Amino acid sequence: MSSILNQESIEKIIELCSNKSLYICFTCIIRYSNLREIFMLNDHNDLLTFCKERLSNKNLLNILEKRFINDENKLCQSCLDLLNAEYMMIKAKEIAGHVSTTKFTIDEFQLHICLPFILTLRHLYFCKLFELNPEKVINVKDVIKTFITIPIEKAIQAQHSTTGNYVIELKFDHSQSTMECEKLMQTCQRNVFSPKRFKSSSIVNHAAICRLFENPNNQIVKQFELASIETVCTLDVCISREPIYIAGRYRKLSRNLSQTPWFVNDGNRFKSSVQEKIFSGVTAYIKYSDIKFSSSGREDVDVRMLGTGRPFLIEIINPHWSNDDNNIIAKIKEFINQTHQDVQVRDLQFVPRNESQKLLKEGEQEKSKTYQAICCIDRPFTESDMNILNSVKDLVICQTTPIRVLHRRTLSDRHRTVHSISARPLNVDELIDPEWKEFLSHMFCISIVTEAGTYIKEFVHSDFGRTRPNIGSLLGNCRADIISLDVLEVKLDWPKVIDN
Ligand SMILES: [Zn+2]
Structure with a gap:
């Protein structure tokens, strides 16, 4: 051209x-x-x-x-x-x-x-x-x-x-700058706007200046001298520096640790958390102005996260570290895993900024989860009970919002699918005390694969009949309760598995 x-x-x-x-x-x-x-x-x-x-x-x-x-x-x-x-x-x-x-x-x-x-x-x-x-x-x-x-x-x-x-x-x-813009606003607005309007729009900003010039009644070039x-x-x-993103999976081995920090009673003391413990490794090697944690769902304070762990993403704002440090990811991982017994990380890696958040959220909503629970009922657990539970296949359950989350969730009925259950009695042979034996005969362990968003505790203990059917109703209307719960697997092909 x-x-x-x-x-x-x-x-x-x-x-x-x-x-x-x-x-x-x-x-x-x-x-x-x-x-x-x-x-x-x-x-x-x-x-x-x-x-x-x-x-x-x-x-x-x-x-x-x-x-x-x-x-x-x-x-x-x-x-x-x-x-x-x-x-x-x-x-x-x-x-x-x-x-x-x-x-x-x-x-x-x-x-x-x-x-x-x-x-x-x-x-x-x-x-x-x-x-x-x-x-x-x-x-x-x-x-x-x-x-x-x-x-x-x-x-x-x-x-x-x-x-x-x-x-x-x-x-x-x-x-x-400000002086001249204000002078212009004053000169021109007197003729254009009512006194009331003049007051409210006296703040100088880009849009206000543009509005003045767009107005055909304004004879700016005639009225205003530069x-x-x-x-x-x-x-x-x-x-x-642009934010950097580190992804990984964490295992939580404690039943007394929340995922994010929370304040106790007086509001001053706060209990440690998975997030904090993971951050400690980053802080040891990278300087930053802010850091954010997100994960593919979360588990309750008293629930362990086992298996390969739960995917998470850390966003580090304005990061800064020594450029010749090639092994920084390995060092962060080692720091976390050696400093904290109850939180372990794996598959730690830098990830690109664009896709990560989306992938994480998708995982939270769409993927199935595998749990392991120790349960008990009000009578001995039998082989026929075991067979009933093992035969469960894609069972749709209805869960009215659990009482324990009612203060933060709206009341509604949600349908979730229990894909499968694998039940087994607990091995009680090693126990000598007959009283314990009697008690343990009421207990059993289930591995359960469910759709994301299923409330497992409520599926076991029924939440006063708010989850239907539940373990107790499946086993012929007995009373069931849950003793402990672990997450075994969060199915998500992200981030890439690098530690086996
Ligand atoms: Zn020029």
């Missing part, structure tokens, strides 16, 4: 500015003439060469060249000199300085740019003056990105990438 460098529109821009004694820089003139090729060029020099090759009007070119070297030594009233070549080089060096003060070894980075309100105001003002659609004019942010990226890349010796692990955030600010720019923008640089 051949380039369009519109001589007439450049002339018009220069003329309209000079009529109002406004000064805009070389780059802004080209920007308002909407030369899209700007994004194919490396820097300001390229842009000047590009213009020289295509403009036939020597006089016009002369003006542009003078603006390029800024012979009047003025600051641009549109971009506040943000697009000045020299300013950009200085800022690139400043950014490199910031990078070197962090301990990050940046290989790929994203660039986030935040600009002051005054820039929005001035962009809209000049678009109105030049009778241009502000949405269609090349904006300052895109030009900054185009021209500053390469100098930053060179200065910090890293590649820019939209998926980079590090984020360099550039926050430009200008002292005139002040000259005396100072350049200040720059705050913030360097952070």
Whole structure:
């Protein structure tokens, strides 16, 4: 596609500015003439060469060249000199300085740019003056990105990438910003809004400024005079790392440990938790500003999580660790497993950010779970009882919301499928005391595979008849109770199994 460098529109821009004694820089003139090729060029020099090759009007070119070297030594009233070549080089060096003060070894980075309100105001003002659609004019942010990226890349010796692990955030600010925006709001709103409305919308923000300019009754260009720019923008640089995600499976071997922290009575003491114990391993090796835990479902405080464990995901916000540490996952795993007897982890691994949350939630809702429970009934457990339970196949049960969760769940009837039960009596031969033998003959162990979301305890003890059928009703209306419960398996093909 051949380039369009519109001589007439450049002339018009220069003329309209000079009529109002406004000064805009070389780059802004080209920007308002909407030369899209700007994004194919490396820097300001390229842009000047590009213009020289295509403009036939020597006089016009002369003006542009003078603006390029800024012979009047003025600051641009549109971009506040943000697009000045020299300013950009200085800022690139400043950014490199910031990078070197962090301990990050940046290989790929994203660039986030935040600009002051005054820039929005001035962009809209000049678009109105030049009778241009502000949405269609090349904006300052895109030009900054185009021209500053390469100098930053060179200065910090890293590649820019939209998926980079590090984020360099550039926050430009200008002292005139709030003052000028407020002045504009006051000047224009008097004619447009009622006094009441004027009060409520006096807060300066991007949307409010846009609304002012969109209003056709506002004669902003006539009413409002842009002040000259005396100072350049200040720059705050913030360097952070994108969150990282570590997935794994945990086994909980205690019947007195909750998955997440919870406060006891007075609200000051809180009991330790699976989450905390897993975090301890991360904290030992990675610095971060925040950390979040999620898992594929959860078990009660008194329920153990056995078998291969329950899948979990940790999100680490703004993480930081020594880059030469390749074994960090192995170290975290070892720390957790050696420090805590009641929580063990496996299959620990870094996972990509996008899919993980979704996979975890899917597992919670769709997959079946396998439990093991020690139960007892009010009479000896017989072989025929065992046969009844073993013959259960895809039994649909109805569970009215259990009493113990009624304070946080709505009251309703839910249908869940018990896929299978495998029952066996407890081995009592080793017990010598006949009283114990008598008691143990009432006890049995079941392995039970159910649809996710089934309340196992209630299926055993019936929850005062709120779960139907239940173990007691299946065994001919005896009373049944549960002594202990373990989760044996949470079926989910995520994360990848790496420890066998
Ligand atoms: Zn400018």
